[in-house]
Amino acid sequence: MAHSKSDLPRPLRVGPFSWQRLKEFVCDAVALDFPQACRAACISERRYDVWRRFAVEPSPENARMIHVFATITTQPGQREAVLALFNKNRPAVLAETGCISYEAVVDVPDFGGFQTPLGNDTFAVVERWESTEALKAHAASAHMAEYGRNTAPLLAKRAINVLHAV
Template sequence: MSTVHVIAVITTKPGQREAVLDMFNANVPAVLAEDGCIAYEATIDTENAGPMQAAFGADTFVVVEKWESMKALGAHAAAPHMKEYAAKTKDMMADRKIHILSSV
């Protein structure tokens, strides 16, 4: 099976991005310790990137993930620390789009 890549576009309610990112970053060590996790990182728009940038905006961050398999990604989604993170941030979220991609 090919490596699984995840691009998660997370939009918070106005002014909530920093608080959610603080909770996200506190959870990162637990995620990186999961079996099959290759990479897990939050990213934001690069300032002054010029006209080629299609910015997400001040309330959005993008999580870039890489997993060894769909099985590992499924276990991640069900992990207790992810359920706890989701419960803590639920009222701060405006939208979430998860893109799951495979290497070719």
């Protein structure tokens, strides 16, 4: 689905660029995913330099950014139930200070070739955070504790990788 500048909620005006300002700009653009809305916001302000720096090129400005890859394996047949709980919790996570992106992903069906499938009972969570402090606050939040309590009986295992760009 193609989106245009008119799909965005309001223009981003002059001032220092920050992920928090951009997040506030796209908070009402629920039809757009964050990277797409980020790109559209940067283009609407002719800030190609900002989009390129944060989305494409490693730089000192985003060196503090934290990436999280969590691989979640559910009990047999429970992936959809866990994903429903994930999607219910997602808006609270996206509203947290320092959250850049937070999404669940599953295998592309029948991709073949070089793909190593996660499987029918597994999904991954791909997260980006402004800092380690923001990620630690996220992990300690009440809504994540509740999510953990609700999903614990449905999980077989999980692996969480916390990474940064080099």
